[in-house]
Amino acid sequence: MxxxxxxxxxxxxxxxxxxxxxxxxxxxxxxxxxVWQDGAPRVLSDPSGEALIPSIASFPADxxxxxxxxxxxxxxLDPERTIHSAKRLLGKGLADLEQERRLLPFRLVEAExxxxxxxxxxxxxxxxxxxVSAQVLAEARRLAAxxxxxxxxxxxxxxxxxxxxxxxxxxxxxxxxxxxxxxxxLRILNEPTAAALAxxxxxxxxxxxxxxxxxxxxxxxxxxxxxxxxxxxxxTAGDTYLGGDDFDRALSDLVADDLERRIGRRxxxxxxxxxxxxxxxxxxxxxxxxxxxxxxxxxxxPAAGLAFRATIGRDRFEAAIRPLVERTIERCRQVLRDAxxxxxxxxxxxxxxxxxxxxxxxxxxxxxFGRPPADAIDPDRVVALGAAAQAGVLAGQSDGMxxxxxxxxxxxxxxxxxxxxxxxxxxxxxxxxxVEGFTTFVxxxxxxxxxxxQGEREMAADCRSLGEMILRGIPPMPAGLPKIAVEFTxxxxxxxxxxxxxxxSGAAAExxxxxxxxxxxxEVENMLKxxxxxxxxxxxxxxxxxxxxxxxxxxxxxxxxxxxxxxxLAEAARSRLEEALEDxxxxxxxxxxxxxxxxxxxxxxxxxxxxxxxxxxxxxxxVAKRRxxxxxxxxxxx
Amino acid sequence: xxVQDPFALLGLPRRFALDEDELHRxxxxxxxxxxxxxxxxxxxxxxxxxxxxxxxxxxxxxILRDPVRRAEALLALRGxxxxxxxxQTSDPEFLMEMMELKEQAAEAAAExxxxxxxxxxxxxxxxxxxEIAALGAxxxxxxxxxxxxxxxxxxxxxxxxxxAYLRSTRDLLERALIPA
Numbered sequence: 001m002x003x004x005x006x007x008x009x010x011x012x013x014x015x016x017x018x019x020x021x022x023x024x025x026x027x028x029x030x031x032x033x034x035v036w037q038d039g040a041p042r043v044l045s046d047p048s049g050e051a052l053i054p055s056i057a058s059f060p061a062d063x064x065x066x067x068x069x070x071x072x073x074x075x076x077l078d079p080e081r082t083i084h085s086a087k088r089l090l091g092k093g094l095a096d097l098e099q100e101r102r103l104l105p106f107r108l109v110e111a112e113x114x115x116x117x118x119x120x121x122x123x124x125x126x127x128x129x130x131x132v133s134a135q136v137l138a139e140a141r142r143l144a145a146x147x148x149x150x151x152x153x154x155x156x157x158x159x160x161x162x163x164x165x166x167x168x169x170x171x172x173x174x175x176x177x178x179x180x181x182x183x184x185x186l187r188i189l190n191e192p193t194a195a196a197l198a199x200x201x202x203x204x205x206x207x208x209x210x211x212x213x214x215x216x217x218x219x220x221x222x223x224x225x226x227x228x229x230x231x232x233x234x235x236t237a238g239d240t241y242l243g244g245d246d247f248d249r250a251l252s253d254l255v256a257d258d259l260e261r262r263i264g265r266r267x268x269x270x271x272x273x274x275x276x277x278x279x280x281x282x283x284x285x286x287x288x289x290x291x292x293x294x295x296x297x298x299x300x301x302p303a304a305g306l307a308f309r310a311t312i313g314r315d316r317f318e319a320a321i322r323p324l325v326e327r328t329i330e331r332c333r334q335v336l337r338d339a340x341x342x343x344x345x346x347x348x349x350x351x352x353x354x355x356x357x358x359x360x361x362x363x364x365x366x367x368x369f370g371r372p373p374a375d376a377i378d379p380d381r382v383v384a385l386g387a388a389a390q391a392g393v394l395a396g397q398s399d400g401m402x403x404x405x406x407x408x409x410x411x412x413x414x415x416x417x418x419x420x421x422x423x424x425x426x427x428x429x430x431x432x433x434x435v436e437g438f439t440t441f442v443x444x445x446x447x448x449x450x451x452x453x454q455g456e457r458e459m460a461a462d463c464r465s466l467g468e469m470i471l472r473g474i475p476p477m478p479a480g481l482p483k484i485a486v487e488f489t490x491x492x493x494x495x496x497x498x499x500x501x502x503x504x505s506g507a508a509a510e511x512x513x514x515x516x517x518x519x520x521x522x523e524v525e526n527m528l529k530x531x532x533x534x535x536x537x538x539x540x541x542x543x544x545x546x547x548x549x550x551x552x553x554x555x556x557x558x559x560x561x562x563x564x565x566x567x568x569l570a571e572a573a574r575s576r577l578e579e580a581l582e583d584x585x586x587x588x589x590x591x592x593x594x595x596x597x598x599x600x601x602x603x604x605x606x607x608x609x610x611x612x613x614x615x616x617x618x619x620x621x622x623v624a625k626r627r628x629x630x631x632x633x634x635x636x637x638x
Numbered sequence: 639x640x641v642q643d644p645f646a647l648l649g650l651p652r653r654f655a656l657d658e659d660e661l662h663r664x665x666x667x668x669x670x671x672x673x674x675x676x677x678x679x680x681x682x683x684x685x686x687x688x689x690x691x692x693x694x695x696x697x698x699x700x701i702l703r704d705p706v707r708r709a710e711a712l713l714a715l716r717g718x719x720x721x722x723x724x725x726q727t728s729d730p731e732f733l734m735e736m737m738e739l740k741e742q743a744a745e746a747a748a749e750x751x752x753x754x755x756x757x758x759x760x761x762x763x764x765x766x767x768x769e770i771a772a773l774g775a776x777x778x779x780x781x782x783x784x785x786x787x788x789x790x791x792x793x794x795x796x797x798x799x800x801x802a803y804l805r806s807t808r809d810l811l812e813r814a815l816i817p818a
Contacts, residue, residue, distance in 0.1 A: 333815075
């Protein structure tokens with residue numbers, strides 16, 4: 001691809017770009033891209049028909065970064081430099097992430113001079129969650145260009161979805177990521193709103209729809225009123241720390257004791273590669289439990305010689321996640337209360353997000369709202385479809401549809417004594433505006449400090465701090481006399497701007513808020529200059545080399561135990577392993593990545609009985625040694 | 639940033655009694671014309687103007703939708719001050735009752751006693767409805783010549799204070815109902 005080495009371009013103001021507007025669902029686990037085409041939204045796929053782009057980016061020490069499927073393969077090989085779930089870190093400071101920190105295989109550090117988290121890659125380099133997300137977005141853009149048969153440079157505009165419950169800093173960070181990926185964001189769209197849009201497309205009726213959106217890392221509940229193509233959000237609530245990742249974690253916790261007994265370590269004591277393998281194992285088991293009453297939790301790390309298998313019943317899994325699901329139901333009730341709507345007044349309950357495949361979620365939702373939830377549209381795709389529908393509207397390709405959304409969190413100013421004076425309440429329609437008057441506290445005061453916070457709590461310390469601004473140049477007056485008007489505006493993307501002015505003096509000072517989590521323009525420019533974008537062949541080569549290395553590691557560990565294979569494996573298992581080994585030895589680093597991946601999968605699968613045999617030996621040796629110790633101890637006593 | 643007349647912006651009569659369906663209908667009609675989504679491909683100047691107009695319409699809509707803010711707007715349009723938090727304390731009986739309610743709410747919250755929390759919430763909501771009806775009556779009783787010291791204005795302020803108390807207790811209860 002000749003274009004692939006160029007820097008991403010930002011559209012020039014006034015110049016009307018020609019390419020379609022992308023609708024991108026930037027998820028915690030997976031990302032999808034869709035466009036509006038011939039009067040309908042369409043999800044785009046890669047040449048092999050895969051639409052899900054893993055939201056993972058990897059930053060190798062000696063090569064350009066890779067994202068998506070290519071990065072997924074590197075998760076186990078290079079876990080410290082392969083970043084997943086970046087969405088959970090967007091717009092956050094280290095202090096916000098105490099919980100998350102212990103559970104992620106990579107090292108989080110605070111960015112210098114800013115309350116914002118970065119990932120330490122362990123080789124002197126750091127990347128921000130914004131950069132990780134930008135890589136994923138760039139991958140989505142590449143996939144779209146491939147599917148549409150155009151140059152990625154032609155795709156410069158996008159509608160990007162975020163959880164409705166994202167705060168200002170998280171929205172700003174998403175915007176920055178898009179900018180880094182060379183995309184102009186026409187609209188930041190709330191995920192549940194996008195889903196309702198997709199559901200409303202073929203059903204022009206009126207009604208109240210509750211959207212239950214449980215994704216990989218976030219939960220949203222939104223109540224919408226549909227009325228002849230107008231989608232009015234009545235209320236929204238959510239939790240940006242609750243999702244399928246937490247179900248996986250609950251599952252890992254279930255086997256933790258067992259794991260310790262058999263392997264001698266608890267999940268958090270495993271090395272990063274093994275923790276990644278454990279996470280994948282939990283996810284696999286969870287998915288199987290959605291279809292079966294019980295499933296095997298198979299944790300297998302041939303390179304480290306670890307093997308573990310346990311059978312988990314669905315009832316045990318459900319008991320473990322029930323408190324999490326109950327939290328989501330309570331959020332839904334809060335949404336109904338905020339809107340003054342009874343469950344019986346609902347016309348439809350819609351399920352969105354991969355985690356709604358968990359049967360307990362469906363049952364609880366049905367029980368709470370007295371009706372089976374709608375799931376006619378694939379819950380993984382529905383948000384991307386809605387984003388494309390909105391992209392179509394904004395590009396002027398489709399008409400007769402309008403979204404009226406709300407802001408999820410209240411916004412206010414800290415007053416004397418640390419309390420919050422709220423200017424804009426949650427569930428206010430956006431764009432929103434509010435003005436409030438303040439005054440000075442001491443005689444002759446010429447400046448006031450305004451601390452802007454977001455959240456529902458009464459004390460500023462309990463809310464999220466968005467930033468501070470100082471209004472100077474107030475002429476000296478007795479306390480209480482100056483009339484300071486503070487104006488908050490939220491634009492249609494949910495982003496805040498604050499202006500303050502002393503009205504009595506006429507000499508008005510005006511200030512705009514710069515969020516302290518955000519990047520300055522020059523920082524963004526610098527990041528753009530050091531940007532990436534590179535050829536598909538390069539990435540394939542890189543991926544092949546990685547897979548080949550992984551393959552060699554497994555081959556070596558099997559060869560090292562050739563005698564165990566001979567003596568302890570059953571005939572069928574042995575011949576399968578030998579065959580897989582033979583095929584794997586023939587592979588070279590220049591083979592296509594898909595072939596290498598197939599060989600690796602088969603070899604790992606075939607090596608499982610060997611790993612089991614080795615584990616049993618270790619256990620048997622431990623028992624034998626203890627018996628000997630007991631004999632010796634007894635001997636001493638005589 | 640002067641006070642705007644939310645009634646005029648949405649083309650509704652300047653009074654407390656409100657036809658909610660009419661409010662929604664007006665807001666929708668104006669949204670279809672002014673929403674920034676209709677201006678995404680227009681020059682920046684038009685886009686920003688649309689954002690601003692829509693924000694003002696939404697602000698007016700929010701003010702009218704909330705009975706308390708609607709009453710405050712009516713007072714402000716007549717040049718009368720609204721309640722300023724604590725300085726207009728109402729009758730001591732009401733205050734006692736509120737303190738008691740708040741105490742019970744805090745207790746139930748600490749014990750995570752859901753049925754009790756729900757019961758208190760119901761009681762508060764009933765009281766809130768009564769207070770809001772009384773507030774509306776007082777505001778609509780205001781004559782053109784009524785000053786800040788008039789009975790109707792004083793009654794409106796007292797109800798506003800009481801509603802503020804009730805709402806803060808209700809918020810406390812609602813927060814307590816969300817499991818951690």
